[in-house]
Amino acid sequence: MKLTSEQQEIIERIGVFFERKGNQPILGRIMGLLLVLEKAEATFDEIQDYLSVSKSAVSNALTLLQTQNKVEYTTKPGERKRYFRLRVRSWRLDMQEDLEGIFRINVLLKDVLAARSSQNRDFNNCIFEFQSFIEFMRIEMPKLIEKYDQQNS
Amino acid sequence: MKLTSEQQEIIERIGVFFERKGNQPILGRIMGLLLVLEKAEATFDEIQDYLSVSKSAVSNALTLLQTQNKVEYTTKPGERKRYFRLRVRSWRLDMQEDLEGIFRINVLLKDVLAARSSQNRDFNNCIFEFQSFIEFMRIEMPKLIEKYDQQNS
DNA sequence: TTGTTAGTTCATAAAAAAGAGAACTAAAAG
DNA sequence: CTTTTAGTTCTCTTTTTTATGAACTAACAA
Known part of the structure; x- marks a missing residue:
């Protein structure tokens, strides 16, 4: 699955917004991605694919976002993957x-x-x-x- | 003239505050210095002395602070030096x-x-x-x- | 037990930011 | 004019940030 250019543009703008608050670039883009995806969630490797960044970058970013209570994940029965999504409530x-x-x-x-x-x-x-x-x-x-x-x- | 350790401490705290808003470290320290000095103003080389930073660092920082409308300067008759101070009103x-x-x-x-x-x-x-x-x-x-x-x- | 999947950690490379110091300029002073 | 003072600009180093890729781990699967 690919992102539309509209989606990409919004992701970048949200990225910049969070970057200016003192976060590293990837954090904001992940937030943007999770806002823009219809399902509002993504697996580890989906995030990697959509944003084309390395595994370690995704791992570090997700850990950070989780400690900041901005992101959480769920799992689905019979699947090992985690589904990451925003904690909009907070x-x-x-x-x-x-x-x-x-x-x-x-x-x-x-x-x-x-x-x-x-x-x-x-x-x-x-x-x-x-x-x-x-x-x-x-x-x-x-x-x-x-x-x-x-x-x- | 030297700063008391109380003054130094406040300068550092104010420095960190402004740094976290995305400014480079020196900007915040200059703001702190100008807040803490009894006269509430300082010349170029006083700033250099108090904070022990280079001329170029002071020059760049002051230019930036002035474009951000955070700092202004006055001159005194018969003196070539500029007296920098905060624009608290803004x-x-x-x-x-x-x-x-x-x-x-x-x-x-x-x-x-x-x-x-x-x-x-x-x-x-x-x-x-x-x-x-x-x-x-x-x-x-x-x-x-x-x-x-x-x-x- | 061996393999595979999902994610983490570590060492390091690449890029950006911050600052130092010397050379330079502009204006006033002598 | 020439000198001095006050501040600016430019080049280069140091430090910090950001991200990569490879090695590693944990858990489950065959």
Whole structure:
């Protein structure tokens, strides 16, 4: 089975997206592949074939994706192969973590302020204001998520 | 002038924070340095001294930070040196961009859905739900920011 | 027991990123 | 002008990342 050029293009774009988050290229492409395949799953060697990468690269990538809870596998009775697929359910948590990651500058800025004398009031204030803004967002974000869940229940 | 070990430690932590966002190590350290210095500014060679890196590394890093609008410089009458400092005011916009970056998976997932047949309904639904969640966040986030600005005006 | 399949591990090659240091340039100072 | 200062650019080395291919292992199959 071959991928359409539309599928290939999406895989590359998703690859780049995850690569920019600090993952190695193959990880993103595997995610893309599993998103794009109709069955939404693939065996080890299918992944190898579709993406034309080496066994070891696939093995390492899958191990990583599994420890990151992004991928899991099932087996089928009487078959030795594993069928790998995305754990889409966990993505919302992943995204919340990503957001937390952005907001984590907050902690650093608090420490910066603690380490600074009160000498340069203007600058300190500037930092403080930004830091308050993040604190606000950090507190409101969970409320927003709650709101969403109430709307959709 | 020397940095205290507390200052050095904060610089490293801020360095790592920015490095993990995909910037090269020196960029983050320069940001950290400018956050930690009482004057909140430094000349080219002060940066070199404090961080003990080469001229070229400082030059490249500063150029980059300036094109990213993270740093600017002023000059003082009768002096040829430039005084580099952070553009803290723009950080809120930067952060909004970072958030947008996270939410951009949304667009990709829409394209994924468009490229998929209706064959695998379960999976499609799963993607669609996640995608709706992001769309919700993406719409609500600006409102949240507005709310903050109203509270603090 | 021997073979086969499915995947892992290890040693290394290839490519990319980060940074150093010297040569260079532009502008102001003497 | 010539010199000095401040910063830039270029070349090359070091380090890190990414991926390959071959050897290896575990489990089941014949």
